[in-house]
Every structure is written in structure tokens, then in C-alpha cells.
Amino acid sequence: MPPLAVCTTLYPAGLPYFDDYCRGLVAAAKHCKAPLHLVLICDGLGESAFTKQVEMLDQLAEIHLTPLTEGGPAAARRLMLKTAAALPVTAVVCYDMDDILDAAGLGRHMAALQTAEISYGDMDLIDENGNAVGRTFFSGQKIPDRVDDPGELLCRNFMGFTNTAVQRDIVGATAAAIPDDITAVDWWFYTSLLSKGYSAARTDGTVVAYRTHGQSTLGAAGATDDSTLLRQCRIMREHYAQLPPSREVRRADAEVERLMQIPADARTKLRPPSQSGVWYDDVARACEKMDVSR
Numbered sequence: 001m002p003p004l005a006v007c008t009t010l011y012p013a014g015l016p017y018f019d020d021y022c023r024g025l026v027a028a029a030k031h032c033k034a035p036l037h038l039v040l041i042c043d044g045l046g047e048s049a050f051t052k053q054v055e056m057l058d059q060l061a062e063i064h065l066t067p068l069t070e071g072g073p074a075a076a077r078r079l080m081l082k083t084a085a086a087l088p089v090t091a092v093v094c095y096d097m098d099d100i101l102d103a104a105g106l107g108r109h110m111a112a113l114q115t116a117e118i119s120y121g122d123m124d125l126i127d128e129n130g131n132a133v134g135r136t137f138f139s140g141q142k143i144p145d146r147v148d149d150p151g152e153l154l155c156r157n158f159m160g161f162t163n164t165a166v167q168r169d170i171v172g173a174t175a176a177a178i179p180d181d182i183t184a185v186d187w188w189f190y191t192s193l194l195s196k197g198y199s200a201a202r203t204d205g206t207v208v209a210y211r212t213h214g215q216s217t218l219g220a221a222g223a224t225d226d227s228t229l230l231r232q233c234r235i236m237r238e239h240y241a242q243l244p245p246s247r248e249v250r251r252a253d254a255e256v257e258r259l260m261q262i263p264a265d266a267r268t269k270l271r272p273p274s275q276s277g278v279w280y281d282d283v284a285r286a287c288e289k290m291d292v293s294r
Helices: 012-032 047-057 073-085 105-112 172-176 185-195 226-242 247-261 264-270 281-292
Strands: 004-010 036-042 061-067 091-094 118-126 132-136 164-167 200-211
Touching (some): 012 200, 036 047, 036 073, 047 061, 091 105, 105 164, 164 185, 226 264, 247 281
Parallel strands (some): 118 200
16 A cells, blocks of 8 residues: 555644544554554644654654644644645545544545545544444435535535545645634635545545544534534634635525524524534534524
8 A cells, every 4th residue: 555644633632532543543554554654733732742652653654743833723734734745645644633543444545545536434433431422423414425516515514634535646735725714624625625626535434433522623412502503603604704705605604694693592493403413514404494484
């Protein structure tokens, strides 16, 4: 298998789970037997916080450890991708430090990248302690086997920086253009690549165990209250503001804005009751109900 770059950002809230991250990477590396480069961007952590883990990983990958000297999470993601894009690898695999890579995950990504420039996979859901929840992230959702149009990601997202891989040659320019004032960097990044005419293929099987905990930006539990739903709305509007203007983007943004402006009690009636779904599905469902009830 050709050389790969596996990349993540390291941040204080993810440190309790980094041992699991390392064990998952070791198992996956043994399974796929590809030469590995590991890109670690330190965002708010000094190197002394994970010296033991780095020593262990040094046995299986060439490590590129870089501190983030300025900027926030978007800057960290931009630096992560730009660093990976400069390496002598064929593909870049994104895998968050609080998750656990499936032993077959790297191989599944590489197989999907034989037919598309981007790979995305389902995820087994685990709780904060690593216990299986009993379903996957895509369970019960209509997730396509292939995506050739950014419209698939207009009102929801299922391509995150923990369940995706991308051919290295197409990463650099888009990574360099990542805006500073955006929360959902992964959503913007893959929407931008799809808008350039690249395609994405779904992996045959899960690629990672996705952990939900109190510090997760979104998690997989959905919007459990009005403040969470509104936060998702704000992230979506940030996202739309950074996309090239189009009739579809303007319409989607207007729908989310209208949802934010209605009274809280009316919005609560529209909020789905703890349904499973991919990222931002709760807002999309609430907007659909709002249109039906007009």
C-alpha cells in the first residue's frame, strides 16, 4: 500500500482519550502495512503532555509534530491539512484524537479512493468511556454510496475530520483558503472540494469508533434543547456565509434564519425528539416541519 498521512489536532479536552487513539492507530497500521506519516498539531498542549504516546507512535510512523502559534481551531485545521499536503504521500486520512480508528479503517479508505478523490465512512458510536452505543452514525439515515454534487451537503453533513480521507494532490489549495471565522471547517472543506468537481465514495464498512462526550462540538445525540438547536443554526449560518453565493445557499440560509427568529416555544415544537441523525439533521428536520406548518 502506498504511503499515507494520518492527521489530527491535539487539544486539552481530548487528552484523556489519546491513549485509545494511539492503540487504534497501531492496530490499523499493522492491518494495512502502509508507510505512515503522522501529523499532530498541538493546539493548547505542550509536547510534554503526550511524550509517552509519541514515543510509542514513533515506532510505526514518521511524526510531524507542530505547535499552533496563532489562531483558533480553524487555523489548527488549516495547518494540519497544509502540513499533510506537503508530505510524500498519496492520501491524507483525518482521524480525531478522541476517537478510535477501526483496524480495517485505513484499508477501507484506500479502497474507496480508488474510485473517487474523497472517501467517507460510517462510524460505530461509543460513549465517553468507550462503550458501544449499539448503532452507527449512519444508522437509519439515507447516506449515498457516492457524492458527485455539493448539494448532498447543503443542509447536513456526514463528512467530518474523523471519518474521511482525501487524495493528497487536491488538498493544498483548498486547505490554504480555510476561513478563520468558521466552526465547521470539515463541512466547508469537503463542500468546497465537491464544488470544484471532485467526487466522494463511501467506504465498505465503518472506519472509526466515534466518541461522544461533553466537549464534543456536535456529537451524535442531536439537539436536546433549544439552546443546542440555536447553536447548530449559528454554525450553519457561519458556513453559508463562507460559501460562494448561489440561489440554493441563499435559500438554505434564509430557512435557518427564519427558524432562529420564530418564538422559542414554537421552535421547541418543531425540534425532533432525540432522533438519530448526521450533523445538522436536527435543524434540517425543524426547517422541514416549519415549511409544512406554514
